Amino acid sequence: MTPALALQDVHKSFGPIEVLHGIDFALRPGEVHALIGENGAGKSTIMKILGGFLTSTSGQVLLDGQPAPYRSGAEAEAAGVVVIHQEFNLAPDLTVAQNVFLGREPGRFLLDHRAMRRETQALLDQLDCRVSPDARIRDLAVSDRQMVEIAKALGRKARVLIMDEPSAVLTHREVEVLFRQIDRLRASGVALLYTSHRLDEVRHLADRITVLRDGAVVRQALRGELTEDGMATAMVGRDLKDIFPPRRDSFGPVVLEVQGFSVPPVVQDVSFTLRRGEVLGISGLVGSGRTELAEGLVGLRTHRGSLRREGQAITLHSTADAAAHGLAYLTEDRKELGLLLDKSLRENLTLSTLGRFGRLMISRPAEETALTRAIEDFDIRTPRRDMAVGNLSGGNQQKLLLAKTMLPDPQIVIIDEPTRGIDIGTKSQIYHFIDRLARDGLSVIVISSDMPEILGLSDRVLVMRQGRVAGELQGDAITETAVVRLVMGTTEEATADA
Amino acid sequence: MRNLSLSTLGPLAALILLVVLGTFLNANFLSAGNITNVLARSAFIGMIAVGMTFVITSGGLDLSVGSMAAFIAGMMILAMNAMLPTLGIGVPLVLAGMAVALGVGLLAALANGLLITRAGIEPFIVTLGTMGIFRSLVTWIADGGTLSLDFEARQFYRPVYYGGIFGITWPILVFAVVAVLGELAMRHTRFGRYCEAIGSNDRVARYSAVKVERVQLMTYVALGVLVGLATILYVPRLGSASGSTGLLWELEAIAAVIIGGTALKGGYGRVWGTVVGVLILSLIDNILNLADLVSPYLNGAIQGVIIVLAVVLQRGKSSAEGR
Amino acid sequence: MRNLSLSTLGPLAALILLVVLGTFLNANFLSAGNITNVLARSAFIGMIAVGMTFVITSGGLDLSVGSMAAFIAGMMILAMNAMLPTLGIGVPLVLAGMAVALGVGLLAALANGLLITRAGIEPFIVTLGTMGIFRSLVTWIADGGTLSLDFEARQFYRPVYYGGIFGITWPILVFAVVAVLGELAMRHTRFGRYCEAIGSNDRVARYSAVKVERVQLMTYVALGVLVGLATILYVPRLGSASGSTGLLWELEAIAAVIIGGTALKGGYGRVWGTVVGVLILSLIDNILNLADLVSPYLNGAIQGVIIVLAVVLQRGKSSAEGR
Amino acid sequence: EDKTYTIGVSIPSATHGFMGGLNWHAQDTIKRLEAIYPNVKFVLATAGEPGKQVDDIEDMLATRNIDGLVVLPFESEPLTGPVKAVKDAGKWVTVVDRGLSQPGIEDLYVAGDNTAFGQVAGEYFRDNLPSGAKVVILRGIPTTLDNERVDAFEKAIDGSGIEVLDKQHGNWNRDDAFTVMQDYLSKYPKIDAVWAADDDMALGVMEAIAAAGRTDEMWIVGGAGMKEIIKRVMDGDKQVPVDVTYPPAQISSAIEMTTLHFVSAAPVSGRFIIGSTLVTPENAAQFYFPDSPF
């Protein structure tokens, strides 16, 4: 069977730096092919070349065994090759329906709004996504945007569908919905390419796996040939043990007390406490209000209710106020809210802590030192230090964002989706880093849609549902079933089981 | 949605307030004559502003429209005077003049558009440059004075501004048609959709198979043709063109677009808001002339205050946070 | 880096070309007198443009600077004439006048800034409004004519424009200091960094604990103070203020900023580029006076062509793709 | 006679009809004189605002080595200092139309008479309208000279019982005058006469009146002597019975006299005021220049 789409000895350089060194691999109809590798290994670059968004420096893209006739993403799409990009590819001012149909609007002369809305609704229904087709993208949560992105791709009737970390921002339930769609497409003979840093997904989904390391293929395998550990080892090039650090057992006094906290219109009457040296996980479905709660806590949204910091009542009106009280927040939306994509690593790293880098004049050497440290501490892989952040690989952007959040040495950190898009090796590093922070006397709130992460990292788990606290689990009570039950709303049984 | 309705009604509310104010100040304000005057005068800037809405929505800008109008008027008058001996006075002469106006508008705009989309120079710079060029050329051709359409030809052409059907003069009719078509194009055609997409995020648009440069070029060309159309209706009014024709029209047109609720950064265009914006600006002038103020020196100040107030009505603090 | 160095050198290359051209056209072009003239007259727009660089970099715009300068000059002259009997002619009078200029500039800019950052109205609209207001007020205060500084006072004040130290006149010195401080502020202080961050993505800046509104307000206030400073140097030159003082300075200042390589959409500011931009604009005027052209009517066209060319030099197709 | 001379001419740019005419006359005269006197060179600069005009004069002094300057100041106050600097550098200075704010700087002064301009028009109104007649005024761009004209006009009709209904700015611009007149016509049911103060504005006013169908109700007096208007006066048009001159050709006289100072021994210094005359059908022919663009 001729592969639907294949790469033949593809090299790719950005300026003087070569990031792909002779890649060969093929996508076959009716098969899910997973591409895995560390952050910056070149996965997204390969996908962009396949999709016509980048041209390779040398080598060929073969469509049905012939040199690919397309030279742009648009032409590739016309040839049936559709890409779901790792970074969002939606116009923020347009509505969901307008984005889903952007570039292929129905209607002869006048647009057929009704058809667009109807078909968008159908696509969203297929994905169990409850976003309105008329909602503006700008107002959507990240996970909803990802679902819209998927809907947009599904609507394009692909024969080759390329998905760059579609699940990174999705919760367990949405990932299942996505998998159902992938199974359906595979059955209908579509060739699929998939990347994810969640290796269990890869094991579950992939018929064929290609492992990439530093821009070269290091391993190809068929379904069942690689265990998750095997994949991790192949990717990282060394054995990985103890992804999660051991649980902590001694905690200090309460450092933050949240009482009757509401962030209209979503979050209602949330109360909890946080101790020194503790990692508090917050779990919940998309739209359960976790992000809104966090943004309310650091003064980014108007809120009601009381906050006590080491017993003192505090009021926060901005992130600057929060920073003054030792609170820091890492946003889940790194492209729109976290990083300045057209600025360098240095400028991004120090933006929220510039006051520390010199009184009147910013000290460049001090900034550079901080960047060097951040690059080491967080294993940020960048071809050049002075590159625009937008050109970093997705995972490395996330690492930079983490470094930026930790730079002010906060006492309390709220991390919304800490390891989104981060490879397994680095993930483990980050978990150990969070653990070290907690052991050093910091308090960490981790909001995550990644169940193993919540389970493996938290000393306590707060589950949110529809803007309220659905329950709290501690110590050995933290099990997958217990959390899932709370998330889904079967509270009593869950606690009984535990 | 909530946000939208507030900002949609804002300029309309300002317009209604102005009408009420005008009625109070002068009994003749609502007379058919005055309404016709105001609407007909708004027509030039109006048509240009409708075109400008698309340019701004797709993230561009055009500072040259005022001098482009002067240039087109000059070329049109020259051409008509030159063709007069051959064609004689009559419909063919007028049609030929109109063709020249549309053609010159198209070419002038094409020059802007190509420099912006092909050479990749900031629209601000390109159109600042051509603004100087067009205006200089008119002054030069007119030898510093005024280019006047042949008297007889003008008498024949005059009804295009002053005449009409059903008691509605042509400029008003044409403006209405342009506004309706513009609104349709913005809301219900691919072109309008692509303008918004490009203004919102041009990379996304490019990735979604939108021919970004071509759409942008089309916005400039459409604007140029509309400037030509406006000129066609302008020339019969006074029958002349000079270096001061269309002075500051660009500022008025851009202001109308922004007052109407279109975002200067692009991504969000509202044609009928622009129409309301144009009417607001015309009405301010009209009311200032009809009312007896302390001093006409203060006209500019009152204009300024009303423009700001019109927009305050529309966008409160709340929506400032939203954006 | 490659991209950067190209766009950094572009305006400089245009400047050098202009200097070469000027030297060819007229032997006196490089005379100390001419150089002093050109630099000194660039100083007003120059200082304003430096302030404008920060406003534009942080995603704002100020159309009111020209009329603000007229207003400040008017108030300064009024104040100095009023204080003359009490203070007598001397340094205190001049200092008091300067204080008034800076104070009025600060307050006028504060009005702009607060309307923009607190009331959340588009900068384009706010400053379009205040542009009309300031200019009207001057015309009104001057009763349609000219406000003149007392003759004796003016004689005393004159050296502030024409005098200097080490053969360099004050406007040039002050402009140089403003430019150097501006460059420092943009590149090496928090303020400059915040301006770029806000212009690049104001939401990211807000999430990064940057006080977005305060920084934006500060850019307007700084600009206002710089307009005041420019006026302090302008008044001794012409000794008067009228409705036509500072006409179109806003356009020239914005053009200088954009020619210098700052992005109109914000996020990227280059103060020394602005200085080069200002010099380019002044030199064009100067060179037009050096040479005998076909017709002075075409000055505007030549200006337009050179402005576009200066930017073409700087940004080819390649960097247009980069953004 | 081997010595060559350079004369700088600095005038406002052609932003409205009158200035357009003035620009045309300046260029025309320069062309003519350059042909007659090969040893005289001219440097012409036009400016859109006072600051730019000062720049131009500075440039002439610094780079063009002018021997004499003919200047029509954009505004008197701001130009006084810089023109004085030219004088102090030992150059010949001719001031046209708008006097400097300090007496005794210029060698030669050639000007129209703004007070007379307003007064002549006002007197015509006084003599040709009954007491109780209603008139409207269109003013120019807010400037000192506009103030002088309007003041003189109002002084001339003072006590005649003529009522001035309104005086808005038409900015010496046809379009603006058209708009203002339209609004006057909406606002005032009865208008007996219009003082448009400028022929460009008069054309806009006439158009507005024609569109409102009130042509027979009122007459119009413009000013400056534009050829179209002079033609109408000459033809006895009832709507434009007279015009008041304010000749743009005064710049020609100024340039010519300055040139004469250099090329001949003729004594040319002093003050030459070109009065404003009432153009009537009888004398119109002598003010009619069909070749001028104005």
Ligand SMILES: Nc1ncnc2c1ncn2[C@@H]1O[C@H](COP(=O)(O)OP(=O)(O)OP(=O)(O)O)[C@@H](O)[C@H]1O
């Ligand atoms: N436009 C660009 N300019 C310069 N370098 C780039 C550009 N795009 C990507 N790179 C570099 O190419 C390398 C591969 O990036 P790529 O995005 O393909 O990684 P990835 O495997 O998708 O990583 P991740 O898992 O973090 O998404 C990275 O080092 C990245 O910095």
Ligand SMILES: Nc1ncnc2c1ncn2[C@@H]1O[C@H](COP(=O)(O)OP(=O)(O)OP(=O)(O)O)[C@@H](O)[C@H]1O
């Ligand atoms: N009941 C609701 N009504 C309207 N909008 C809602 C409601 N619940 C949530 N939303 C919206 O859904 C979005 C998701 O909320 P939020 O980001 O706080 O949820 P989350 O639990 O953090 O989910 P995610 O995993 O997507 O981050 C927000 O934009 C919020 O305004």
Ligand SMILES: [Mg+2]
């Ligand atoms: Mg990637």
Ligand SMILES: [Mg+2]
């Ligand atoms: Mg969230």
